[in-house]
Amino acid sequence: MKTVTLIVAFMLACFVALPAGVACTQTATKPAAPAVSSNNVNAAQLLEDVRALSSDAMEGRKFGTPAGARARGYVARRFVEAGLKPFFGEAFEQAVTHTEGGKTTTGANVVGFVRGKSNPSRLLVVTAHYDHLGVKDGKVYNGADDNASGVAALLQLAARFSREPPENSIVFAALDAEEGPGAGARTLVKSLKEAKRNVRLNVNLDMVSHSDRGELYAAGTYHYPFLRPYIEQVAARAPIKLLMGHDRPEQGQDDWTKQSDHYAFHREKIPFIYFGVEDHKDYHQPTDDFETITQEFFVRAAETILDMVRTLDGELTNLEKEMRK
Numbered sequence: 144m145k146t147v148t149l150i151v152a153f154m155l156a157c158f159v160a161l162p163a164g165v166a167c168t169q170t171a172t173k174p175a176a177p178a179v180s181s182n183n184v185n186a187a188q189l190l191e192d193v194r195a196l197s198s199d200a201m202e203g204r205k206f207g208t209p210a211g212a213r214a215r216g217y218v219a220r221r222f223v224e225a226g227l228k229p230f231f232g233e234a235f236e237q238a239v240t241h242t243e244g245g246k247t248t249t250g251a252n253v254v255g256f257v258r259g260k261s262n263p264s265r266l267l268v269v270t271a272h273y274d275h276l277g278v279k280d281g282k283v284y285n286g287a288d289d290n291a292s293g294v295a296a297l298l299q300l301a302a303r304f305s306r307e308p309p310e311n312s313i314v315f316a317a318l319d320a321e322e323g324p325g326a327g328a329r330t331l332v333k334s335l336k337e338a339k340r341n342v343r344l345n346v347n348l349d350m351v352s353h354s355d356r357g358e359l360y361a362a363g364t365y366h367y368p369f370l371r372p373y374i375e376q377v378a379a380r381a382p383i384k385l386l387m388g389h390d391r392p393e394q395g396q397d398d399w400t401k402q403s404d405h406y407a408f409h410r411e412k413i414p415f416i417y418f419g420v421e422d423h424k425d426y427h428q429p430t431d432d433f434e435t436i437t438q439e440f441f442v443r444a445a446e447t448i449l450d451m452v453r454t455l456d457g458e459l460t461n462l463e464k465e466m467r468k
């Protein structure tokens with residue numbers, strides 16, 4: 144927070160003190176060296192991906208808009224850089240359509256994968272929606288936490304598993320149309336089902352970068368209690384508070400079971416873990432910007448999610464025995 148205050152103060156100083164200050168402009172636009180470092184994820188790239196996806200140029204990444212397509216292009220380029228291969232045929236893009244009130248909107252998921260070393264036909268599916276609310280009343284809803292953050296974390300996982308292949312194949316899906324219809328996740332799950340793919344687990348990331356209390360939730364163990372010991376294992380060594388909850392029907396609005404893309408998997412009885420933070424002051428506001436995420440927390444959250452997916456991948460055979468009980 145101190146850094147942010149300093150940058151703002153500096154920019155104000157430039158604005159006031161200098162005529163079209165060249166030096167100031169250069170300093171302000173240079174990607175800042177990250178204040179947070181990490182041995183497990185590329186913190187600078189993680190933050191850069193959030194910054195880029197939540198910049199005004201992306202105009203809030205609304206489903207069915209040119210801005211949505213622009214965000215998708217960015218994600219597909221980053222999939223290539225991360226070393227992923229397209230999962231459906233030749234292209235990363237999987238068309239998503241949604242019809243409402245006689246109007247059909249079209250967008251696309253971006254879906255890649257890393258082949259597993261031991262059980263390539265067994266799939267873990269990591270999801271994060273890249274779409275957001277677009278522009279309303281002239282204000283850009285940049286959606287830094289919701290959900291540029293989940294996509295950026297997914298990209299870090301993708302890069303890491305490309306370098307150090309998993310036991311099982313891991314599908315990485317940046318989904319469209321979560322805000323509103325949820326059509327991206329439904330399209331992905333439907334096609335996996337129709338192709339009779341052996342999907343064992345979904346890990347969904349949606350808002351993982353903004354917590355003043357340093358708390359990340361792993362929801363889903365109410366429905367799939369056999370996941371609990373694996374989450375406890377990771378929580379015990381996590382650099383942030385990893386909590387379980389937000390998945391019980393009696394919690395009403397605080398039950399997140401149906402509130403993001405993991406629900407499409409849950410409906411097909413595919414176990415899920417949903418990673419997310421509690422709602423904050425910038426949730427679904429035009430202030431959900433790169434500047435308001437909590438960077439240190441975000442980097443540690445990404446490390447924790449990587450640890451979780453690595454653990455689940457390694458333990459999947461044991462997990463499957465538990466699932467059958």
Ligand SMILES: [Zn+2]
Nearest residue numbers: 289290349350
């Ligand atoms: Zn979201």
